[in-house]
Amino acid sequence: MPADRKRDDPDAGPPVPGSNASKNHGKRKHTVPHIVVKLWPGKTDAQKKELAEAIARQVMETLDYQEKSVSVAVEEVEQARWREDVHIPDIVEQPERIYKKPGYTM
Template sequence: MPHVIVKIWPGKSEEQKQALAAAINQNLTEMLGYRDASVSIAIEEIDSADWREKVYLPDIENRPEQLYKKPGYSM
């Protein structure tokens, strides 16, 4: 624990995905105190044509209480 799933459109390089996973891992270990060995990170590529049905509706629109960064808003 924790397990992080990042959903993105296809097209990012393997190097970009590795860098993203490393940055997420670093933040989890430094900011929240998790041990590196307890962190797992997955990246799911979702085609833009499927985004609304597979991501927006189930993960964003139907779970607003879980969002800490909403689309369209700066942090």
């Protein structure tokens, strides 16, 4: 962590160089990552909560955010709708956004 940034800084997390966020880094109030996990129905609430907590911990550790800055949602998508609602629009049509590619094809 840079020496000029305190751990309790609500803006914790580096801005993207050259972005508006970078130019206004000292002026904004919060930087809040929100992660959405899409999966088939069938997992228990306990499993979804455990997954959300694990993702939040990793985001805090990897990106240097505070717990209060991170939120995680779980969106259930029926298996019959996966291709049309997730695979094509989120994976096939936006490959530049995928940092961990799936090992399946549809």
